[in-house]
Amino acid sequence: MMKIDVLSLFPSMFNGVFGESILKKAQEKGAVQYSVVNFRDFSDNKHGQVDDYPYGGGAGMVLKPQPIFDAVESLSTAEEQNKKPRVILLCPQGERYSQTKAEELAEEDHLIFVCGHYEGYDERVREHVVTDEISIGDFVLTGGELGAMVIIDSVVRLLPGVLGNEDSPVLDSFSSGFLEHPHYTRPADFRGMKVPDELISGNHKLIEEWRERESLRRTFERRPDLLEDKELNERQQKWLKEWKNDRN
Template identity: 80%
Template sequence: MKIDVLSLFPKMFEGVLGESILKKAKEKNAVEYNVINFREFADNKHGQVDDYPYGGGAGMVLKPQPIFDAVDHLTNQTEDNQKPRVVLLCPQGERYTQSKAEELSKEDHLIFICGHYEGYDERIREHVITDEISIGDFVLTGGELGAMVIIDSVVRLLPGVLGNEDSPVLDSFSSGLLEHPHYTRPADFRGLKVPPELISGNHKVIEEWRQKESIRRTYERRPDLLENYPLNDQQKSWIEKWRNS
């Protein structure tokens, strides 16, 4: 996968992309990162990329020209004329989810646009981007942190990036549920004991415990996720029992 990032503050990405899983993914040639200061594409000698909004109002708006030219430049470099997904980080965008991460992880080329100031010229939304994404119902000073979150969640899903191929499959939200609790040694720590099912050695018992606890945790913390989840009769009986306890 190739990931291009258009940002006015490219140094913000150095630590994130140069550590941990994101660094290992690059070393394994699973991904290529390219962070560009789109001020380089400004068509004026001062490198100005923003201007006052028509009609007045507070703040400055990103001009269309630098973004259009930057995306054109990156798109022209794409092999086989394949169109990349162009993601705009924006509070007005689609709420980001694990299913969206899985969708984006199947792409060969992603371009992220990280804005600042008051907003974007609307022509950027209408004619350049393919996706508008928000990582939550709050406002940040720019799109950089949101882009980092999305890049991390996407890259870890690429084949061969994680040591255990089952890890992303078992993550919270990947199955539609929250993940079950985890325990490690010792089995008894300060009188706090690991559930007996997990040390029983019986794989069927262990799997049923994990499934039940995943349902329980989802019911207690994110019941909204169960609204469209295909519960079987056994799972429904567990929930009914917890509801009445």
């Protein structure tokens, strides 16, 4: 079972996220266990203060090291002496999040997410507590909670037994390096808009080839950057050449 702990000043934000859909089912199946900790409870200040003015002056407040150090240390169990938990700091300066990172984190036993607010963190938190700094994109949020939710969702769905179809996470966009192919369901003809013949042919080889081609086509059209260092087989190279010629 994976253990996921979240340090947040606003723990109630996670109630709905962990209590619905796949994340709820994952916990019910015993694949994961969540806890959300208000690290204000670890402040050694009688007023519960967790932030202070930065040395050298400047706008905004900075999160103090003491509450975060103590909170993280309280979550590390005796069984983890040989394998420390991954401590993830949500931060705009961090590594850009990706499906590859999600797959990496899904192999861990214990993840701790640190969600900050205010101007930033005392640098000693980065240097001595955190193992990973992650950004979910080049934009600014009020705090790290929404970023943590995004990462947790993407990781938990990869855990064994969480999704009903074991092939689902393998076929997701980005898992193969391509965007996912289009999907269709009944009726086969809706207001004159028809499902591609290959998908209703009953020919599994034809269907798989269509999905491979359309996955590559969608990636070429929407995210060509994903193809820059991608090794393509001979058939894929032929398709790509045809589409490039059509554009000229």
